[in-house]
Amino acid sequence: MSTVDHPQVESSLEGLLKQVRPRLKTVFTRYRIPPQDTEDILQQALMALVYRKESIRDPEAWLVGTVRNKCLLYWREHRRKLYETVDAAVLEVVAGPVGPDQERAHLRHDLAQALERLPERCRSLLWMRYRQGYDPPELAERLGYSPSSIGKVTTRCLAALTRHLFASGICRRKTE
């Protein structure tokens, strides 16, 4: 029989905070969380720790893990907003009065090229959304997704598109 070697556990809160401080700073620095947002993340994690301290075996590992997870969620939440913005901007580009016909044609062409570089699943979904104007329930029905999962699938596809656009843009010839 063997058991896990558990690290030295600091029992007092004061000692724990002193011990964990450098690791927390590392996490925040590396995740590039703006200091003003760090306060909420840290406070939520520490409150959860003190409320549940008796049932947590290794508080330091737990705290670092929880803070790291909250940092990821922080970015995920911001990314989600960003995807929505990109989505709205692309819809405007393809549908709105953005300029002369030739410019719009270039935009559409470059968007098509950008979509070509995405996985097949995203390509068809975004194509139907931007070129044919389908809304999420219609997309779910057309592509065979359940209404509850279409939101997630669309977000993933928008994430792929956003990544791609931020790396290359959709109409290089128009820049500067």
Next chain:
Amino acid sequence: MTAGRHPEPGVLERFLLGRLSPPEMRETARHLLAGCPRCQEITAGLWEPADLFEDPLALASAEVSTEDAAYDAVLDRVFERVAAVESQLAAQRAAGRRLHEELMQCPAERRHLLLANCQRFRNRMLCERLIEASYEACFEDPRRAVEAAELAVAVVGRLEAEDCGGAEALAGLRARAWAYLGNAFRTNFDLQNSETAFATAESLLSESQISLAEKAKVLSLLASWRKVQRRFAEAAQIFDRVAAIYKRLGQWDLLGRTFLQKALVCGEAGDGEGEMKLLRRALDLIDPQSDPRTFLAARHNLINALYESGRAREAFALLYHTRPLYLQMGDRMSLLRLRWLEGLVAFGLQRTDQAEAAFREVREAFLELDLGYEAALASLDLAGVYVVQGRGADVSRVAEETLQIFQSYNTHREAIAALLVFSAAARLDQAGLDLVREVSSFLKRARNNPDLRFSAPS
């Protein structure tokens, strides 16, 4: 802003953080869509964090930069606030314990009335204490476990977010209280109420923002319930989610406990090898010092799995080393489980006299404790011994006695039907070991599945 005029780096950063006004957000997005290489270079650098650090190893190798000084002031402020909250909490915990004692001193029928009418029982720590009490009572007195969990649900129903340090904590506590109630009903074999309680816990999980640790606890109980319902694939899937959470949170002992629970799913689904593999992983992770009961449960299940797979010698060796742990626990149920396991292993080693003595003892003790189903299962093990010894009259007598136990406990009809088949075969001296095993296995499965039908072997 136009495609030709670049946004400031600060604007791009606020754009990625979603901190610009909606028109500014749109305009910046349009600028980037136009493919501005200069701005793309900046945003690509800002884009990096969430992708780069999915891998915890990347974080471990990170070095603290000089920029981290900006965090010091924040850390100081938060640490100070949390220390103040902690000292308040210590006082609240003590108050919760006192309230629990006071509540338990009241007659059972007055407790809910007291909770509904008395403001000072609106206490988070009282709820936590009741949940703990419910869990502890599952091993000793399942009916008390239900009472305690019902009280916990009543308390949490009256709590507000500010009583718990926030809406997230309240939502987590509420989901947990309902899950423990479902669990308590499960240990009482009250399947309908269990399903209702778990459905409530599950809907609370999906409706509210709940911390990962709290979510894992609720999911873990839910997965155990799915196992009882014999929805094995679903149960295994939920346990995998729980394991992923504990791995992420670095809670190795809880990860071990999750493996132990998932092993039960494998066992019931007929995957004996998978079960033993998971149990060994669990034993590597569970600390016998801090959680002896869980460690013992893992050992017990491993011994049983070894016996079931025909490796009685290995089971015997492991049982020899595990006996002190049962004695250390000392509660009656643990000692009865030990005795039962001793009987099974002895039977596996063809030491039928020892097995008979153990099964008789266990059966009598379960009858004394009013645990008819366990008594009946032990009786079937005893019948198995008599079959091997060729004692047809004793097989027939035990079969009749077992049938009477089931009838007196009003167990569901299919279980009685199975025992009637066994009893009839025993009277004709035709009950073989295969039939005993088949009936025993059916009774174990039928216990949590009233819809199961027994088909008599040809």
